[in-house]
Amino acid sequence: MNNRDLLLGVLLIVVVSTSLFLSHIAWWRLYDNIDAIEAETTVLKTVDLASVIAPGRAVLHFGQDIHSVVYPYSPLYGKIWEFVKNILSEGEFTGVKNPINPESFRQKKGLELFFSTPLPVDFLTKVFNMREGQQAIPHDRLAGSIIIVEDNGLSVFLKGTGNEFYSLKNKEDSSELRQLLEQVVAENPRLYTYLPPAKINVRFEEGIYVPVSDDENDLFIFTFKREKKLGQSGIAKFFPDFSITRRIEEKDGAVIYTDGNRGLRIYPDGALEYSRPVPSDSKLKLSFYEALSLAVNFINTHGGWPGEAYLSSYKTSKAQGTVYTFNFGVRVRGLPLLGQNYITVTVEGNQVSRYYRKIVREDRILEKIQPISPIQALDAAIATGNLKEVKSLDLAYVIFENTLSPVWAVKSTDVGDISAQGTMDYSAGAKVYSQNQYKEVFINAKNGVVINLQSGVGY
Amino acid sequence: MKKRIWITAVTLFVSFLFCSVVTASETIILNHPKEEHITTLDYAIVSGETIANASVVVLANGEKKEFIKVGPSGLFITRVSLKPGKNVITVKVVFPSGKTETVSRNVYRLDGEINLRSISSIIQALKLLILR
Numbered sequence: 001m002n003n004r005d006l007l008l009g010v011l012l013i014v015v016v017s018t019s020l021f022l023s024h025i026a027w028w029r030l031y032d033n034i035d036a037i038e039a040e041t042t043v044l045k046t047v048d049l050a051s052v053i054a055p056g057r058a059v060l061h062f063g064q065d066i067h068s069v070v071y072p073y074s075p076l077y078g079k080i081w082e083f084v085k086n087i088l089s090e091g092e093f094t095g096v097k098n099p100i101n102p103e104s105f106r107q108k109k110g111l112e113l114f115f116s117t118p119l120p121v122d123f124l125t126k127v128f129n130m131r132e133g134q135q136a137i138p139h140d141r142l143a144g145s146i147i148i149v150e151d152n153g154l155s156v157f158l159k160g161t162g163n164e165f166y167s168l169k170n171k172e173d174s175s176e177l178r179q180l181l182e183q184v185v186a187e188n189p190r191l192y193t194y195l196p197p198a199k200i201n202v203r204f205e206e207g208i209y210v211p212v213s214d215d216e217n218d219l220f221i222f223t224f225k226r227e228k229k230l231g232q233s234g235i236a237k238f239f240p241d242f243s244i245t246r247r248i249e250e251k252d253g254a255v256i257y258t259d260g261n262r263g264l265r266i267y268p269d270g271a272l273e274y275s276r277p278v279p280s281d282s283k284l285k286l287s288f289y290e291a292l293s294l295a296v297n298f299i300n301t302h303g304g305w306p307g308e309a310y311l312s313s314y315k316t317s318k319a320q321g322t323v324y325t326f327n328f329g330v331r332v333r334g335l336p337l338l339g340q341n342y343i344t345v346t347v348e349g350n351q352v353s354r355y356y357r358k359i360v361r362e363d364r365i366l367e368k369i370q371p372i373s374p375i376q377a378l379d380a381a382i383a384t385g386n387l388k389e390v391k392s393l394d395l396a397y398v399i400f401e402n403t404l405s406p407v408w409a410v411k412s413t414d415v416g417d418i419s420a421q422g423t424m425d426y427s428a429g430a431k432v433y434s435q436n437q438y439k440e441v442f443i444n445a446k447n448g449v450v451i452n453l454q455s456g457v458g459y
Numbered sequence: 460m461k462k463r464i465w466i467t468a469v470t471l472f473v474s475f476l477f478c479s480v481v482t483a484s485e486t487i488i489l490n491h492p493k494e495e496h497i498t499t500l501d502y503a504i505v506s507g508e509t510i511a512n513a514s515v516v517v518l519a520n521g522e523k524k525e526f527i528k529v530g531p532s533g534l535f536i537t538r539v540s541l542k543p544g545k546n547v548i549t550v551k552v553v554f555p556s557g558k559t560e561t562v563s564r565n566v567y568r569l570d571g572e573i574n575l576r577s578i579s580s581i582i583q584a585l586k587l588l589i590l591r
Contacts, residue, residue, distance in 0.1 A: 064498055064499070064500060065491065065504065066500070193491065193504045193506060193536065195490060195506055195508075195534060195536065196490055198508050198532065198533070198534060199488075199508070200486070200488065200508050200509065200510060200533050201508075201510065201511050201531060201532055201533040202532055202533075204532075210506070210536050212504055212536070212538055375530070375532060375534045375535070375536065376530070378530075378532040378534065379530030379531050379532045382511075382530075382531040382532050383530070383531045
């Protein structure tokens, strides 16, 4: 009997010692590499959703058909966005108005901020703490922009994708708006005029803002750098118990970590892909607001929140429970870096089931350029691709010949001959709400040449 | 029978004339300046749309200010200086066929925003009076 107890005691000591030894190895591995981790992104306490969905551009109307276009990199943008957030947070939803002629807004003093992707109206009311008035806030409706205009006081609208206007209670005093516009004018901004939708040679749905001032509009061509590979402490955050994970090295240099349930693959270029299966009985449904908050917090705690990141598109699928796929892009000096999604997060049930991340950042300035005018860009797109219909025309960046290059992104419903020359199929970015029929053509902002991303991409 | 032929021929002729007029008017759209435009700025934006590869000459008060060779989009834009008071902006388009078309607009430059507001209210009042 004594011998048996002794044997069991020894066995217990061996098991405990082995366990302690293995745990020690795991934690030692973890902390040993901390010095090598140079966080290029900041892990914030919380990420403000309003900054995640911050509009891609603000158009200011000064009256007399003179406007200015402000992008997020501009110091003026911060002032404008703060002003708009304050106005919205005091807002009370008063109902849906019939389509209003946009021309009437453009002729008055005011501003319009365009979201990078249309967003649910009820989500926006929650993000900006807007009050529900006598009218119920409509669900499953999307808004593409915020309009604030001086019109017997201050009129505030969310403009729907179907050209409907979600009206907020008017403010009697418009002096704050006037002050803001005066501040902007004092900064001597670049002035624009609006060319209405074209119809003779090309059907151009949206019309364009064209610069009319003679000042220079410097844009830069950059080299770029990728995010550094995730260190051990960063990797450990993907697993509840890192000590039980296995590390597998693949022939192509990719490294896989798995605990039998969750998997993390780190590619040689630093990109990472994480997946975690969702239990089939998971019936928890999150709202858009909750799902986006979860996705953003996950990014923040798993690699850090890149300062220039923004929600570029999303897809909602309701096949088996609600599945949200959020795509996040990054901006280069306030302009979107197009061509692919840099972060993708899928939220199923109440957890993140997939996470992909491959961030690039501007590094050194290679060249300063003066971009060609939007009309020249449109001419180039039409001449090369025989386009008949254009939806929008915006400044952006793409990765081209190992650089971040400024381009005019022409979104078209018919790509004509250009598709063969390298038009990106941007539907990979989960462009929903009938946006996926559009193709994007990139015109080099330096020389007006169509960019062939398939041959020139250095990424 | 003869009468029917006559009626058909006249109908066709009138339709042809109508179509020609419509086509001609669609070959140039002058977006700016608007008709009887009033501004306090010392310049006016001249912009519009015409057929591809046309040439556009912009004149202010009869004086040639700008020559633009229009590209495939047919869009054009420029700005011209204004003198105080009434200015006549003329846009002459030379189509690739050699035909030309001219559009003129009156633009009034005022001294300041106060004047602009008062003039606008006078115009509104006059409009109301005429409507009544």
